Amino acid sequence: MHAATCSARLGPSVSLTNLGCKRGLPHHRGGSARLLPRQGRIKGRNTKCSMSRGGDDAEVDVAVIGGGPGGLAAAFALIAKGLTVRVYERSKAVQQVGALLSLFPNGLEALHKIDPTTYEAVLGKAEPPSSSVRMDPRGTLLGPPGPHPFSAMEGKYGHPFVNIIWYELTDVLRSRLPPGTVHLGHRCVGFEDAGAHVAVEFENQATVKARMVIGADGVRSVVRSMLLSDGPPTYTGIMSWRGVFDSDADILTPSRQASVTSGTDKGGPDKLFLAVDIQARKTAWVAFVLQAEDPSETPKLSDGAAHLDRVRSLFSDWEAPLLHRVLDATDSARVLPLGIFERSPADTWSGGRVTLVGDAAHAMQPWLGQGTNSTFEDVHTLAELLAAAGGPKVLGDRSAVVSVLKEYESRRIPRTKTLQSWSQSTVLRPLDQPPPPRATQFMRSAEEDDWMYTYDHAVLTSLA
Structure with missing residues (x-):
């Protein structure tokens, strides 16, 4: 039925x-x-x-x-x-707060078996990132933009890797x-x-x-x-903030996904910032930070401005223009703090x-x-x-x-x-x-x- x-x-x-x-x-x-x-x-x-x-x-x-x-x-x-x-x-x-989800072939196969038309409707709101780029905190590219590492999944597993906004x-x-x-x-x-x-x-x-x-x-x-x-559940010692904003153009051009990381071959990273364009309609981002204190001590969900200010403060020593361009475009009301817990x-x-x-x-x-x-x-x-x-x-x-x-x-x-x-x-x-x-x-x-x-x-x- x-x-x-x-x-x-x-x-x-x-x-x-x-x-x-x-x-x-x-x-x-x-x-x-x-x-x-x-x-x-x-x-x-x-x-x-x-x-x-x-x-x-x-x-x-x-x-x-x-x-x-x-x-x-x-x-x-x-x-x-x-x-x-x-x-x-x-x-x-x-x-309509920010939370980026990634759907892989196994999850999409299950969704397709539940109902193919719903599967197609979900893909209509998602995007398989065709390219990606990595950079350091100064904005220096850690290699040229290239194919996304998961771009070949559809050919191998029958379904693509896609990104989608949680509320969509x-x-x-x-x-x-x-x-x-x-x-x-x-x-x-x-x-x-x-x-x-x-x-x-x-x-x-x-x-x-x-x-x-x-x-x-x-x-x-x-x-x-x-x-x-x-x-x-157990707090992992990692805090995250998720944001999303409407965009008329690809803010991450020429790539569709960009990550900024502080790690070196000697250790880290202790912070990670990831941004993804979704069909030239929206840009979603997530910031991960090692944070020992209990996330229940952070401002309440309704205090979006405090959350956005917190992210700016944590990444204030990072000079990457893309990171600050993304944060400046984000409405504080659409920022979601999420402590990372596991069981x-x-x-x-x-x-x-x-x-x-x-x-x-x-x-x-x-x-x-x-x-x-x-x-x-x-x-x-x-x-x-x-x-x-x-x-x-x-x-x-x-x-x-x-x-x-x-x-x-x-x-x-x-x-x-x-x-x-x-x-x-x-x-x-x-x-x-x-x-x-x-x-x-x-x-x-x-x-x-x-x-x-x-x-x-x-x-x-x-x-x-």
Whole structure:
């Protein structure tokens, strides 16, 4: 069933007296999510599960927590398999702030298998950089502009390497969903697996009863924290800022991608600045800096001017004209600070009717560019396994759902563990620290690259 012709089917309102919970429902306090302890008997009768009502309580096959690329792609893939889906995103509005994403052949192959027309729509907003240039902090070229190192990928793997703006990718995916699928301003504060369904509660007092819940809520996933209880993600000591601005001309001419780096053959780099032109419409950039302090101490997201000033200060001793030209063209309201966090590989992502995809399951450092790509692989694999097991019918049998999710883990966890391990070989390091062996994505073997950039959900692959 094509997503554009589907409509979300919402069931009757959830009755607070027939949820069948075995213990207290999730409760929100101080911004964290937790399960209340098991309720006992009071005055000779069972206490009822307490769930706040807010607006219409929904009944749906799958509730997806998180409205980023992974959550939206999951909704699209599952609706195409005949399931009813709702996506719940904590943000109250979609912001056009800067975040550059790179899509590699493996992620694009997964997206193409989900839906070829959506794949084409995404490519229509993206660009394969045909050339690139590297320079030092003074702006001196470290070699002439040349073909981008990934420009030959389409011929080898069947799909190109492309760059795209985060919010343009999510706009495309969101536009493919039926009206009413995505609900903004819904911050998940807890869930209860009641056997036949999962009851999910949100900070705005809305509730949903779903036969499956997918946590696609990122590196600080609330769903994961309740499911695995494995603590917060780890800060890597690297801070980044992302920016984007509209441009009528190619500001990076004659190249399509430019990087400015402080490294030498003796050590570093401790800072990196990358800028990319997207179809002569927009220029996106990202600045990476070694920063030991906790990024929670940086100014709040709304203080864009402070973030842009911070980037200017950190790179004030760099004379490269291109860097300052890019920063001068950037509206401070479109600057996004992002600390780089990661998680240790987990042996399981699921529990009962609940599972994880993307950064919620396997957050990794950005140097491989595999975050979104591996997420698309997760989504396609899960959708295909659910469809093969019976589609909507399988959700009526809890043991069958558990079996599908175990198979999903067996196909995805070994691969993502390897990607997480490779991504830990950071590109940034102090200027007096030489690069370790296999420090960057350009130092893998051809066989390892083939393994990473090739995706087939039906084939269990591992590196010997």
